Amino acid sequence: MRSVILLFCLIPVLIQAQVNPNLSYDLVRSINQAERVNRSNDHDIHLILKGDVKKLSTFIKNHKGSEKYSISNLIAATLPVSALSELSHLEYLKKAEAYSGALHFNDVVAIAQTRVDTVYSASGLLQQSYTGKDVIFGMIDSGIDPTHPDFQNDDGTTRIIAFWDQNDKLSNLPPYGYGKEYTQTDIDNGAMTSYLDTTYGGHGSAVAGVAAGGGMAHPDIRGMAPEADIIVVGIDPSVLDYLDRTPSMLNIVDAIDYIFSYADALDKPAVINISLGGIEGSHDGQDLPTQMIDALIEEKAGRAVVTSAGNAANTQHHIQFNVDNDTLFTWFKSMYSNSALCKRDSGAYMSFYGDSADVVNLQFSISAEERFPCCDILDETGFKPFLSSLGQIGVDTLWDSVNIVGIVSTYVEKMEGTYAYFMEIETDHMDLLWRYSITGNGRIDGWAGPLSARSCNSTYILNPAFVGTPSQIENYNNFILPDNDQTIGTAYACSKNVITVGAYDVRTSMTDVDSFNRSYFTNPLYRASFSSLGPTRDGRIKPEIMATGSRIVTTQASHVLAQKATSERYTLYLGGQHSITDGTSFAAPAVAGIVALYFEKHPYADINDVRHAMITTALEDPFMGPMPNNSYGYGRINAYKMLLDVPAGIPEELQTLDALIYPNPARGQIIVQLPYSEHSEKYQISVYNLLGVAVYREVVQSQTHFISLEQKGSFVVFIRNEKGEMYSKMVIVK
Structure with missing residues (x-):
């Protein structure tokens, strides 16, 4: 070496x-x-x-x-x-x-199972129906089919108020520097008539249908928030090219900023759904894109981001070394050059993550070993301190007796309190095994391939017995097996502020487009077998909540429907405008749609209010075991109970804005005196009863405004201007 x-x-x-x-x-x-x-x-x-x-x-x-x-x-x-x-x-x-991790889509609406039917009908203690009106549903996905009836109003105009096509490399949308924007007027004028939501079989159209489908194509199939306004950012995460210079994670952050900024301009709350993700990374939310996302969510009330947990529960992505003054090892394989996804040369790739106190006493070694016959060591780097490549690339050349078999590059990066270790082996020897050995005292975690399962890292050897016998393999008993734990997608899925959603089975049968009854071997309400498991690397519960995601019926893009009509008719629902599908991709928008309902009722709620209302009202079933846990989170989402939860911050007295509300007590009419503005500033005035139900809401520009209230009792009048300045006051109506 x-x-x-x-x-x-x-x-x-x-x-x-x-x-x-x-x-x-x-x-x-x-x-x-x-x-x-x-x-x-x-x-x-x-x-x-x-x-x-x-x-x-x-x-x-x-x-x-x-x-x-x-x-x-x-x-x-x-x-x-x-x-x-x-x-x-x-x-x-x-x-x-700058991020380059590949993102993949995680592959109906069960209105009754989520108790949304009760919200629609204003049943029980709810005093009115909620449908997502005056709330933005934002989606970052493959795109959307703007011609589908589920995304149109009764008069045929679009419900999509903005669309940012990030894949348009010829355009330049400021301040982001790439992509093309279509407004609601552009869409109604036919600017997107030829647009096709082609990535992953119209994935974005199906996701949007779960959250916000309007039910125009078939009355039985509509989204959770059928009257929400829709903003879409179209992204193609399956193609990662370093030369495009806008890696996928940064596309996501830009998209979130775009949707929240658009919602702010309209003075509306917004919930964003992201049904895509990767598996690599620190899994603790310490990366800068996730920190930026957390800060954007916390910046204002009326903001939430929801993401899918992933479909990796049955893939052994994760490995953990708990080293106690011994030497542990695992093997991983070389991967061939892949120009379609990772843009990496042939070789071997691995990354590990650990907290500062857990890595300082660790040492690592990498060796090249013959697989046939097992398991002669050709060369090795020798043990080196884990932090020896901190801020610098360390290079080791591995040889057989004559030729170079691999060039090993290592780099250690500091991420807040976490250290990230990256290793790349340049090699043409695809038949070799690469042994990663670690000694000392501490703990590290890693996430790996295969390439087909959302990773650009190499694939682990799942069992040493697949390679040789104990007599052939050095240190055989200290081989560390990969496992199915901590398979939640990385980055924003492990954020403290983003709500991560797992999937459960919805139905056992469906009547298809030809009126045949199709049966499925599922267990309604049980976690779908593919739904990824927590916790995060730093031990937090993920997913937080479960929703409908296996055997669900949702909207499909027109070109997908045409293909299914000829070759997969058994997947089409009655009427031929929807089809059956699976994935946490479709559980997340169910939750996002319910958050839109919550924001309609509580537009001033912040992310802590949303999370509290969601997890404290979740439905628990005996088969889930002790709750919360890293399979079911806090349970199944319960829209009805969630909307009944009153945010802790109904501001009875708040003043960052000069205003006057009188008389108090009042007799049926309240007068609101707003500050003088030369620029005809807009103000949103909302009135809530003590259950948190909005009984009045209007955007005004006049300096004096009159509000008539027929009900008697105590109310909170809440005023917000375009700058986010607020005023609230408790008033009594006699």
Whole structure:
């Protein structure tokens, strides 16, 4: 073995000294790939920065970059590759990340099972019906079929008020720098007539149908929030090209900012659904994109993000080393070059994550071993401290007796209190096994392939017995098996603020388009076998909630319906406009639609109110076991009870806005005196009874406004302007 420490020598712009170890490996790898293809191309790259926002903003401007948006101590921006060397040495930069992890779709509406039927009918203690009116349902997915009746009003006009096609590389939507926007008027004028939701069989249209389908195509099939306004961001996460320079995770963050900003302009609450995700990463929410998402959600009331847990419960993605002064190991295999998904060369790839206290006493070694015959060690790196490659690329060359069999590159990145370890092996020897050995004292976790199951990391060997006998395999009894635990998707699915949803079985039969009854071997209300399991790497309960996701009927895009009508008629529901499908992809929008109902009733609720209402009212079944747990979370969502929950923050007395409400007590009429504005500022006035039910709501511009109330009792008058300034007061009507 021949070893050297390489100080970013693969990156011409970073050849000076050891750089800031808080520069992400994904950023380094993305630049490597771009420079390898065209070293003279000083293009811009999208990234998220954390640190002193004012100083970073000045740096971006001075280096011909572009600041897209910022919140707290985070900035989403673009910078030329040539500026990254200086960026990496800034004292006021705490972290810089660019993401390249591939995202995949996680593969009806059971109105009664979620108690939404009770919400529609205003039954029980609810005093009115809720359908998502005046709430934004935002969706980040493959796109949508704007011609489907479920996404149209009674008069044929569209319910889609905005569509951002991120895949349009020829357009430039400011401030994001890419993609094309279609307004509601554009869509009604036919601008999207030829648009096809083609990715993964019209995945986005099916997801939108679960959350917000209007039931125009068939009265039995409508979404949870059939009157919500719809905003869609179309993304194609199945194609990851480093040269596109906007990696998938940053597409997601941009999309969330776009939807929330659009909702703010309309002064409406918004819930966003993301039914896609990957499996790699730290699984603790410490990455900068997730921190940015958390900050965007917390910035204002009336915001929520919901995501699917994933469909990986039956895949052994996860491995954990608990090392106690011994030596443990696992094997992984090489993977062939894949130009369709990961854009990686042939070789072996692995990543591990651990907390600071758990990695400081660990050492690792990587060896190349023959598989046939088992299991001669050709060469090895020897044991090195886990943190030896912190902020620098370490390179080891492995040989057989004559030739190079692999070049091992390692890099350690600091992510808040977490350390991330990345290993890449450049090799043409696809028949070799790569042994990862670890010794010392501590704990690390890793997530891996196969490629077909949402990973660009290599595949584990599932059992040493598949390779050889104990007498052939060194340290046989210390082989660590991969497991099915912690299979929740990474990044935002492990966020503290994003609601992660698992799936349960819905139905045992369906009447198809030809009136045949189709039966299914399912257990209604039980967790679907594919629904991913928690917890997060730092031990938090995920998923939080369960919803309808296996054997559900939902909207389908027109081209998908045409294909199914000829070859898969047994999947089409009566009327031929909907079909049956499975996945946590469709459990998440069920929850997002219910959150839209909650926001209609409680538009001032924040994410803590939403989560509290959801988990404290969830339905528990005896077969779920002790609750909460990492299979069912806190139970099945219960829309009726959730809407009855009154947010802790009904603000009886709040004043960040000058206003006057009189008389108090009043006799049937309240007068609201608003501050004078030269610009005809808009104000939303809402009146709530003590159950939290909105009895009056209107957007006004006049300085004096009169409200008539027929009911007697105590009410909270809540006023909010376009800047987010608020005023509320408790009044009594006699």
